[in-house]
Every structure is written in structure tokens, then in C-alpha cells.
Amino acid sequence: MCRVSSILVKLTISPFGQDDIPFGKSLTDGENWHRTAKDWARLLRIEPSGIFKAEIDGKDAGVAAVTGYGTLAWVHSVIVAREYRGQGVGMTLMDACIGYCKGLGARCIKLDSVPAAKSFYEKLGFTEEFESLRFMRAGERGSALVQRMRSEDLRSVIPFDRAMTRINRAKVIEEIYKDNPEWAFYARDSHGIRGYLLGWQGEDRVNLGPCVCVAGSDQWFVKLVRSAMSTDPTKDFRICVSEKNNRALIALKSMNFEKVQSSTRMFMGDRFSEAEASYAMISPEKG
Numbered sequence: 001m002c003r004v005s006s007i008l009v010k011l012t013i014s015p016f017g018q019d020d021i022p023f024g025k026s027l028t029d030g031e032n033w034h035r036t037a038k039d040w041a042r043l044l045r046i047e048p049s050g051i052f053k054a055e056i057d058g059k060d061a062g063v064a065a066v067t068g069y070g071t072l073a074w075v076h077s078v079i080v081a082r083e084y085r086g087q088g089v090g091m092t093l094m095d096a097c098i099g100y101c102k103g104l105g106a107r108c109i110k111l112d113s114v115p116a117a118k119s120f121y122e123k124l125g126f127t128e129e130f131e132s133l134r135f136m137r138a139g140e141r142g143s144a145l146v147q148r149m150r151s152e153d154l155r156s157v158i159p160f161d162r163a164m165t166r167i168n169r170a171k172v173i174e175e176i177y178k179d180n181p182e183w184a185f186y187a188r189d190s191h192g193i194r195g196y197l198l199g200w201q202g203e204d205r206v207n208l209g210p211c212v213c214v215a216g217s218d219q220w221f222v223k224l225v226r227s228a229m230s231t232d233p234t235k236d237f238r239i240c241v242s243e244k245n246n247r248a249l250i251a252l253k254s255m256n257f258e259k260v261q262s263s264t265r266m267f268m269g270d271r272f273s274e275a276e277a278s279y280a281m282i283s284p285e286k287g
């Protein structure tokens with residue numbers, strides 16, 4: 001129960017399921033997050049018990065979600081419907097997420113916060129880590145400079161990702177690939193895999209990421225991004241990069257990507273520094 005202006009209301013938290021996708025989409029549409037119903041369905045497949053819905057007096061009031069990567073867990077999609085803000089719904093949803101992360105055994109919890117929500121997360125004990133930058137550009141004609149990823153390549157790409165990032169992102173990689181094989185590329189030479197890139201079709205742009213390359217091998221990053229853009233030069237492309245990855249930032253500038261937005265990476269618990277090999281994040285919602 002919580003009290004709003006002396007009126008007692010009943011606040012409940014329950015698992016978010018398939019039937020809640022239209023509600024989730026109405027919230028992300030309200031914030032202009034460009035998330036499709038297919039994106040919501042994929043998030044649910046990735047962490048079926050990790051998405052929570054808040055109801056007030058039986059009416060849908062908000063959502064929040066977790067993706068677990070082993071010792072690191074990611075909180076995302078925290079939105080309260082406008083009419084229910086300021087009544088403790090956001091905090092209650094975050095308590096559910098943090099409890100779920102702890103149940104997964106996570107020692108560090110991370111999220112990307114929009115500027116307006118930073119102090120909300122600080123109240124919960126999250127600390128700023130770095131700026132998480134978003135870049136966009138229109139596609140360009142060209143040809144693939146590296147190999148297209150086939151489903152059997154996931155057998156080597158997933159262990160490569162794990163070795164480079166020190167976290168287990170297998171289920172996210174598999175689910176993004178399953179929906180979007182046309183945007184997946186990987187680079188290999190006589191030393192083995194040098195890098196890979198996934199992408200997925202969003203509402204009005206193609207989102208590129210994750211991209212992981214052997215640290216310091218910027219040329220592979222450029223080839224992977226150019227190969228993905230050549231798949232359909234009529235699209236717009238978005239990519240998210242840490243402000244700490246100078247090599248990725250220089251490479252994006254050389255490809256004429258423009259910064260469009262930023263958010264703040266925040267963490268709680270043990271510090272977990274992201275790998276230099278991580279050239280592009282999966283997305284603001286999945287780290």
C-alpha cells in the first residue's frame with residue numbers, strides 16, 4: 001500500500017508477460033525510445049522472469065527490467081506512466097529489479113540513465129561511471145569487407161565475446177542474431193576471430209552493436225561497421241559507444257558518424273570496468 005495525498009492506494013508488482021507488451025510499448029513510445037513490439041518480445045525471451053510490471057489499484061502503472069550477464073546484471077526499461085509518477089512506483093520497481101539481480105548472483109548492477117533520472121538512481125545508491133554516447137549517420141553504398149556471420153559461427157563468436165568482455169552475453173547474442181542475421185558480420189584472420197558486429201532493425205533506424213574487436217584493432221571495427229552499412233545504404237544507423245573508448249570515437253569520426261545524444265552509465269556494487277575490446281555497446285537498454 002502507499003499513500004498519495006491522504007488516499008490509500010494498492011501498489012503491486014507482478015511478472016511482465018507477453019500480454020503486457022502493448023502496455024510496455026505504450027510506455028516506450030511515450031518516451032520516444034523507438035522500441036518495437038519485436039524488441040519487447042526479444043527482451044522477454046532473453047530474461048523471461050526479469051521484467052516487472054507495477055499496478056496501482058489493478059491499473060497498469062509502470063515497468064522495469066533486468067538482463068543478467070553472470071556476475072554483472074543490467075537494469076533497463078524503467079518507466080512509470082505519467083499519471084502515476086511521484087507515488088513511489090519507480091522505487092518499488094527498482095527494489096524488485098535489485099532483488100532479482102542479487103538473486104542472480106550479480107556483484108555489480110549497471111544501467112544507463114537519462115539526464116533527468118540521474119538523481120532518482122543516486123537515491124538508490126547508484127554512482128556515475130562515464131558518459132554513454134549515441135551516434136547516427138545515414139548509410140552508404142559499399143560492399144562487405146568482412147564475412148557475414150552464419151549461425152554456426154556463433155559457436156566461436158560467443159566464447160570470443162566472453163573472453164574479451166569477461167561476462168556471459170550468450171543469450172543476448174543468440175537472440176539478436178536469430179532475429180537479424182542479415183546485419184551480423186565477423187572478421188577472422190590467421191590468428192582467429194578479430195571481431196564481430198551484430199545489428200537489428202529498430203523502428204526507424206538500424207541499431208549497430210554489440211561490436212567487440214581484439215583490443216587496438218580499430219581497422220576491424222571500421223570494416224565491420226562499413227560492411228553492416230553496405231547491407232542497406234538507404235537506412236539510418238545508430239551506434240552507442242563509451243566516452244572512454246577513444247579508439248572507437250576516432251574511428252566513428254573518420255566514418256562521419258555524428259553524436260546525437262548521451263546518457264550516463266551508472267553502477268552499484270563492485271566496480272566492473274568495461275573491456276577496451278568493447279567497441280560498441282549492445283544498446284542503452286542492454287549495456
Ligand SMILES: CC(C)(COP(=O)(O)OP(=O)(O)OC[C@H]1O[C@@H](n2cnc3c(N)ncnc32)[C@H](O)[C@@H]1OP(=O)(O)O)[C@@H](O)C(=O)NCCC(=O)NCCS
Nearest residue numbers: 078079080085086087088089090091113114116117119120
Ligand atoms: C524516473 C521515474 C521512473 C521515477 O519514477 P517515480 O515513480 O516517479 O519515482 P518515485 O515516486 O518512486 O520517486 C522516488 C524518489 O525519486 C525522486 N524522483 C523521481 N523521479 C525523479 C526524477 N526524474 N529526477 C529526480 N528525482 C526523481 C522522487 O522525488 C522521490 O524522492 P523522495 O522519496 O525523496 O521524495 C519516472 O519519473 C519516469 O518514468 N520517467 C520517465 C522515464 C525515464 O526517464 N526513465 C528512466 C530511464 S533511465
